[in-house]
Amino acid sequence: xxxxxxxxxxxxxxxxxxTIGDKQIVKELDxxxxxxxxxxxxxxxxxxxxSTIRSLLGIYQPTAGTLHINGAPLTPEVASMVGYLxxxxxxxxxxxxxxxMVYFGELKGMTREAAREFSLDFLKRVELEDKATVKVKKLSxxxxxxxxxxxxxxxxxxxxxxxxxxxxLDPVNRRLLLDIVDELQQKGTAVIYxxxxxxxxxxxxDRLLILKDGKARAYGTVAAVKKEFKSSSIEDxxxxxxxxxxxxxxxx
Amino acid sequence: MSKLRSVIRHEYLTIVxxxxxxxxxxxIPLAIAVVGLFVYFGNQSSEDHIKEVTDNLxxxxxVDESGLINKDVVAASGLTLSPGRDTTTLREQVRTGExxxxxxxxxxxxxxxxxxxxxxxxDLTQIGSVTSLANSxxxxxxxxxxxxxxxxxxxxxxxxxxxxxxxxxAPSGGFNDYIAPGIFLILFYIIFAFSISFMLTSVSEEKExxxxxxxxxxxxxxxxxxxxLLAVTFVTITQVAFFGALALIALLIFKQFGGEIALPLxxxxxxxxxxxxxxxxxxxxxxxxxxxxxxxxxxTAAAAPSAKEANNFSSVFFIGAFLPFYFITMLATxxxxxxxxxxxxxxxxxxxxxxxxxxxGNLGMLEGWLALITMTLFMFASIWIAVRAFKLGAxxxxxxxxxxxxxxx
Numbered sequence: 159x160x161x162x163x164x165x166x167x168x169x170x171x172x173x174x175x176x177t178i179g180d181k182q183i184v185k186e187l188d189x190x191x192x193x194x195x196x197x198x199x200x201x202x203x204x205x206x207x208x209s210t211i212r213s214l215l216g217i218y219q220p221t222a223g224t225l226h227i228n229g230a231p232l233t234p235e236v237a238s239m240v241g242y243l244x245x246x247x248x249x250x251x252x253x254x255x256x257x258x259m260v261y262f263g264e265l266k267g268m269t270r271e272a273a274r275e276f277s278l279d280f281l282k283r284v285e286l287e288d289k290a291t292v293k294v295k296k297l298s299x300x301x302x303x304x305x306x307x308x309x310x311x312x313x314x315x316x317x318x319x320x321x322x323x324x325x326x327l328d329p330v331n332r333r334l335l336l337d338i339v340d341e342l343q344q345k346g347t348a349v350i351y352x353x354x355x356x357x358x359x360x361x362x363x364d365r366l367l368i369l370k371d372g373k374a375r376a377y378g379t380v381a382a383v384k385k386e387f388k389s390s391s392i393e394d395x396x397x398x399x400x401x402x403x404x405x406x407x408x409x410x
Numbered sequence: 411m412s413k414l415r416s417v418i419r420h421e422y423l424t425i426v427x428x429x430x431x432x433x434x435x436x437x438i439p440l441a442i443a444v445v446g447l448f449v450y451f452g453n454q455s456s457e458d459h460i461k462e463v464t465d466n467l468x469x470x471x472x473v474d475e476s477g478l479i480n481k482d483v484v485a486a487s488g489l490t491l492s493p494g495r496d497t498t499t500l501r502e503q504v505r506t507g508e509x510x511x512x513x514x515x516x517x518x519x520x521x522x523x524x525x526x527x528x529x530x531x532x533d534l535t536q537i538g539s540v541t542s543l544a545n546s547x548x549x550x551x552x553x554x555x556x557x558x559x560x561x562x563x564x565x566x567x568x569x570x571x572x573x574x575x576x577x578x579x580a581p582s583g584g585f586n587d588y589i590a591p592g593i594f595l596i597l598f599y600i601i602f603a604f605s606i607s608f609m610l611t612s613v614s615e616e617k618e619x620x621x622x623x624x625x626x627x628x629x630x631x632x633x634x635x636x637x638x639l640l641a642v643t644f645v646t647i648t649q650v651a652f653f654g655a656l657a658l659i660a661l662l663i664f665k666q667f668g669g670e671i672a673l674p675l676x677x678x679x680x681x682x683x684x685x686x687x688x689x690x691x692x693x694x695x696x697x698x699x700x701x702x703x704x705x706x707x708x709x710t711a712a713a714a715p716s717a718k719e720a721n722n723f724s725s726v727f728f729i730g731a732f733l734p735f736y737f738i739t740m741l742a743t744x745x746x747x748x749x750x751x752x753x754x755x756x757x758x759x760x761x762x763x764x765x766x767x768x769x770x771g772n773l774g775m776l777e778g779w780l781a782l783i784t785m786t787l788f789m790f791a792s793i794w795i796a797v798r799a800f801k802l803g804a805x806x807x808x809x810x811x812x813x814x815x816x817x818x819x
Contacts, residue, residue, distance in 0.1 A: 215627050238628075242624065242627045243624075246620045247624060248620030251619050252424065252428065253420075257423075265413055265629055267413075309624065310624075
C-alpha cells in the first residue's frame, strides 16, 4: 500500500486553471501524485478530469498554473515516461496488431527492435500471440482493449494514466488489467486511475481526488477522506458531494 | 527527427499496403489500355469494312445534268456517266435493290450547291462512301482545268503550315514549348485525383478510430502534420514513378511492333523545350499548390467530426481546382481579362491557372513571381490553419469547429 508521502511528487499540479472558449473547465486545482501510488481521479462526466489529464500531457494549454511531471512540463520529447490509455481510445484498424504496437513504441521513443520485442512478449502474456499479423479491425472489442493497454504500458512508464480502463471489459480481462496495474505499482510506477466504479477505487487507490465543476471537493488518502466525510464508502461520499450545491475542498 | 521518420513510415506504409491503393493504380492504366485496344481494333475493323464497301462501289450510277462532271474523271473511278433521261429508271433500280446507289448532279447544282444521292440500304459506311465519291468526282472535275495532278491535290487538300515562332528575337519551339510545363499540369491533376485526399482520410481516420489522443500524447501536432504531408508526397512520387514506368513499358512494346505515336498539334517529345525559368516556376506552382491543398484538407479533416462530413466540406476545394477548365480558352488567349487576373491570384484556382498560363506562355515574369509569392503566402496560411484546426479539433469528436474559433486567440 501507499507509503510514499514524503517522496518527491512525480506529478505536481498547482493552481491549475483551464478555460476553453467561454467555458471555465477547471479552476484553481492543486494535487500531487507520488511514485508507486495509485491515485484515483474521480468526478462525474464533464467535471474536468479528462481536460486535466490532457493539460498535464501538453495536449491542452493551461490558462493558469503549473502542471509538472518529474519537475517540468511534459513535452513529446520526454513523453516516453508516460503511458496513457485515454477514454476516447482506439487503434489503427487497418494496420496489423504488431505494426500498430511497434509504431506507438517508436512514438514513445523506443527503438523498433525494443518495441517489437516488448509487443511480442505482451501478446504472449495476454494470449494474443497468434494475432500479431492480423489486422486490428479483425479483433474483438476486448482483444483490442488488451492491445490498447499494451500500448499504454510500453517502455516501462514512470507514470501510467488510465481513463476508465475497465469500461467494456469482461471479468477475466478486468482481472488481467488490475493485475498489471498491481505489478506496475510494485515496480514504482505512479498510476492515475480515472473511473466511475467506486469498488475499483476501494480496491486499488491509495489516494483520491473528487472533482466537481472543475474544482477539487475531496483530496487525500482514501482512509482520510472517509474519516473527513464520516463515511465508510467512497461511493456514498461521491454521491454526497454531488448532491450538495457547493462544497469547499476537503484536503486531508 | 526519429518521431517524424516513424510518422512518415507509418503513414506511407498504411497507404501503400492497402490493396485498394494498388487496385486503383493498376485499374486506371488497365482501363485506358482496354479502351485503347477496343478503339484500335474497332477502327481496324471499320477500316476493313470501308475498304470493302468502297471496292464494291461498282454498282453505282452517275447522272450529270449540270454539265460540270468530267466523264474521264468518272471513268477513272471505274464508273460511267448515264444520261439524264435514265434518271427515273435508275432510281427505280436503286429502290428495288438492283443497283446500290445513284448520284444525280442536277442542272441547278451551281446555284443551289446540292446534288441527290439514292441508296439501296441505310448502311452508314455506304452512305459515307457514296457521298465521298460524289464529292470527289465533283471537286476533281472542277479542279481538272488547273493542270497537273500535284496542283489539283494541293487545291483539294490544302497545305500545312510549318510554324516558326520568334521569342525574344530567336526561334522558339512553338507548341513544343508547352510540353515541359504541361507535364507539371498533368502531375498536379494526378496528385489532386489520387494523393491529396489521403491527407483527408489520414486525419479523419485517426479521429474516427480514436487513436488521435494516444498519438498526440507522444507527438506534437506540427510533427504529425508534417509527417503526413511528407508521407503523401512520397506516395505521390511512388504513383508517378509507377505510372511513368507503365507508360515507358507500353511505349517500348508499341515501338517493338513498329507503332508510331502521333501527338496532337504536331508535338515532338524529342524537340521538347527546357527553359529553366519556366520549369522552375511550374515546379514551384506544383509544390506550393500541393502543400496549400494538403493543408486545407488537413484543416477540414481536423475541424469536421467525421470522415463523411470532412468529405462533404472538401468538395469545395475540388471545385476550385477544376473551375479554371471552364475558362480554359480565356486563360490561353486573353490573359489581360479581369476574370483571368482574378483566377490567377485567387487561392483555390491559382495553382491550376498559373500552371495553365505558364504552359501556354502568357504568364509574364513579374506576374508569375507575384502569383508565386501570393500562393506561398496562402500555403503558409493554410498550414497555419491546419495546425490550428488540428489543435482545436483533433480531439473534438461530436461537432465541427467553427471558422470564427480558428482565428480567436
